[in-house]
Amino acid sequence: MRLRDKVALITGGARGIGKATVELFEREGAKVHACDLSFDDEPTGKSVVRHKLDVTEFENWTAVVEAIIAEDGRIDILFNNAGTVLSYEGIAEIAIEDWNKVIAINQTGPFYGMKVVIPHMKANGGGSIINTSSIWGIAGAAGVSAYTASKAAVRHMSKNAALTYVGDGIR
Numbered sequence: 001m002r003l004r005d006k007v008a009l010i011t012g013g014a015r016g017i018g019k020a021t022v023e024l025f026e027r028e029g030a031k032v033h034a035c036d037l038s039f040d041d042e043p044t045g046k047s048v049v050r051h052k053l054d055v056t057e058f059e060n061w062t063a064v065v066e067a068i069i070a071e072d073g074r075i076d077i078l079f080n081n082a083g084t085v086l087s088y089e090g091i092a093e094i095a096i097e098d099w100n101k102v103i104a105i106n107q108t109g110p111f112y113g114m115k116v117v118i119p120h121m122k123a124n125g126g127g128s129i130i131n132t133s134s135i136w137g138i139a140g141a142a143g144v145s146a147y148t149a150s151k152a153a154v155r156h157m158s159k160n161a162a163l164t165y166v167g168d169g170i171r
Helices: 018-029 058-072 096-123 145-168
Strands: 007-011 031-036 048-052 077-080 128-131
Touching: 007 018, 007 048, 007 058, 007 096, 018 031, 031 058, 048 058, 048 096, 048 145, 058 096, 096 128, 128 145
Parallel strands: 007 031, 007 077, 031 048, 077 128
Antiparallel strands: none
């Protein structure tokens, strides 16, 4: 029960890594707020609350975080996991709309999450932020231009936040 009495917000919580993390955090004792655009199944446990969250909409982030704070008083863990590949095309071939959508979900979504949650973490003496990146954000890959760019940006945003807010107990 390493996360007993912790409050966690997890994006992309309906499937894949996000869903597995929701289940793991709940088993480890956390109160979990699973966020996604939609959920295909029933809630996984009694300590899991589901929220509809479009990570690309700042106002949606604000509303969900305010609801969590109203219910639990704090957020100890933010796990920005929502993401998409959407296009395997290179820079010259990718549609502008696809580029913008991948950047909005993979890069701007975690930025919005940190922007809204960090002030609450600072006020409560700290917290942990986990942002899902990818090996492609380190090494790059042919094609997948928007995905690799967004995941590289997430790595550096994470480093920036860690260095900026370490004095506030945020890691």
